[in-house]
Amino acid sequence: MIRLEQVTRYYGNTIAVNELSLEVSQGEVCVLIGPSGCGKTTTLRMVNRLIEPTAGHIFINGQDNSQIKPERLRQSIGYAIQSVGLFPHMTVAANIATVPELLHWEKSRIASRIEELLILVGLNPAEYARKYPNQLSGGEAQRVGVARALAADPPILLMDEPFGAVDPLTRERLQSQFARIQQKLKKTTILVTHDLDEAIRLADRIAIMASGKLVQYDTPETILSRPANKFVHDFVGTDRALKRLSRISIQSVIKPSPAIVMDVSIEEAVSVIGSRPSVWVVADDGRFIGWVDMTSLSAATSVREAIVPGDVDEIAITASATLREALSRMLGQGLRNIPVVDEKKHFIGEVTLSDVEAVTAETAETGA
Amino acid sequence: MIRRFISRDSVALVGSIIGLSSVLPGWLTLKPSRIVAGTSLRLWQSSDWEGSTVILGLWLLCFVLSLLRGSKLSALMLGTAANLIIIVTFLLAGLVASNLLEGAAPSARVSLGAGIWMTLGGAYVVIFAARQRLPDSPLWRNLVSWAGLAALGVLLTIGWLGNLSILQEFSGREERFVQELLQHLFLFGSSVAAGTVLGILLGIRAARSTGAAGPIFFISNITQTIPSLALFGLLIAPLSALSFAFPVLREFGIRGVGVAPAIMALIVYSLLPVVRNTYVGFHQLDPGVIDAGRGMGMSRGNIFRKLEVPLAAPLILEGVRTAAVQSVGLTAVTALIGAGGLGWFIFQGLGQAAADLILLGAIPIIVLALLVDAVMRAIITLATPKGLGVGKQ
Ligand SMILES: Nc1ncnc2c1ncn2[C@@H]1O[C@H](COP(=O)(O)OP(=O)(O)OP(=O)(O)O)[C@@H](O)[C@H]1O
């Protein structure tokens, strides 16, 4: 748990952080966001004493951090930054081993930890452990940076724009990977970002800052539906209804839907379709294959022939996806309903555009 | 296509042209005695036609090869030809000198003329160019760089060149030569060592505090612009005053002239390159790297030892290399204020107008500078951490 109490930091006469109070509960992700120069980095770096506050106190699990020796404090807090700062003269493995070595872990323990972490961040240890940072892509370097921050299994994680310096697609992947890791590890995290979508996606709570002050500190849902003032209102923008969809899981709108296997007769297929526009087709083991509709059936001699094949990765969506992803997939593929599959790509049900619209309208009302 | 064909190695071309024009001036000079002007002999006058043809042919080969810049193979051939030129030149010089002196008066001398120096100079320009094009094969690079010099070493030890005037100057002065060589090594070695330590300390200080950087660079830049002789002069007065005030200091060699001012001046000269490179080495460090180290709980000492030093080492050593190579040459001047060193032969030779005596001092200094340069380069390669040089695989 991290608690900031009336923390102030001056640089000469400019005030970078102004009487900021903030509490991050155990296992929660707090995202700091706000215009450039509003004091996010300064706030973050005061937690691990890279910067000392001019006034105020910061408590880590109830203990005033100014009472803890800076080196020891920092070794117990994971730290990842935008520029990554991998040590260019050390291998990926040696980079990750930094804090464990400072803590005098045994060699064998360090080695197995390196392997474990590389797997966690999705890099093959056999391939990557001995590489040097200049042999990594930007995204790979960021992942090694995260692995290094997690090396000694610190309960707290500080991240300053950790996914800032990579292309949008890679950032997207890193974010979902981080979300997965965080779900598993439950680190108490403060993360700084410029990207509101990233904040909404990853935060348990968002702290919006302006000119060194905390403007609003709330769950993403509340920030989006009830901005505290005009500044927050403008900051989250006019598309906040859409943004809010990325906080809502499709779980509540997944509907069971009939599906046929390939060997059924055309008559059976037609009867299953009934008044529906189409029906999904699955393999014998339940894997999603595609769909058939009246038009495709009428031109075919068997169901097998009538199947419109669908690439699972392009049209189907997993049960853990958000409404926003479902919506963007429907719009992108021009479909009024899309199939939902589990991790093994087995068909579960479907989501329809009208249901998504209904939920959107509902949240828009409560948010107004 | 045509561009490709005429794309040439202009450095090698310059070397080849120097080499080809070396046939114009005299190659060897036959003198009745060591300081009297003698008769100058061209390449074809000083050797039989076979020898001349081999050298001329090799130079023509170099010329053509440098017009057809291309593969590694052509670079290798260039390097080989240039080394052969060096070896054949010395073989000829030794042989011809013995022939010329046969039956001549004992005071007669055969000295190397401008033509030979031009050929050697041209050959090393070509070797330099060839080396540049053999970057990924250290074995060949070293072979191309050192084969000629190694052959010269062999010829010297077996006495093949004993009839050349410069070696006749050497014989009879062996003891003095060894003494001055050791003195030279001592002067340059101790001053570079001290300059390195001091320079690194000052460089780090300058990199750490902006307040200190100004004055440190002001002083080390100024000293660099004072001519060396003037600096020795400036040091003589205070040091002799000091030694008169405290005669006990003389026992440690602290006098107005001699070793003390020489070493002090040499230290001052070796300072700037080391200070500058240390400063840059520490300043160019990626702030993200240091911040990450701090953020993970590395202590100041840890950051210094594990991050800053290994990352700045290649640049610092580059500064030491510059300082060392420069000092080898500068140390020659210290002979003027009685500190000794190989410069002693140069100034003796200048006084007596004996060119060969000058060379006896100058040539070992050049060889020493080349050796120091090569050794420092090897050290730098070893000290450069993997991961700084390796590109993407
Ligand atoms: N070392 C420093 N010296 C002087 N002023 C500083 C220093 N560091 C930060 N500031 C000032 O403090 C304020 C807050 O800086 P900070 O880096 O915390 O902002 P930020 O919110 O992280 O900005 P960004 O989004 O651009 O990273 C800025 O006005 C900045 O100019």
Ligand SMILES: [Mg+2]
């Ligand atoms: Mg910042």
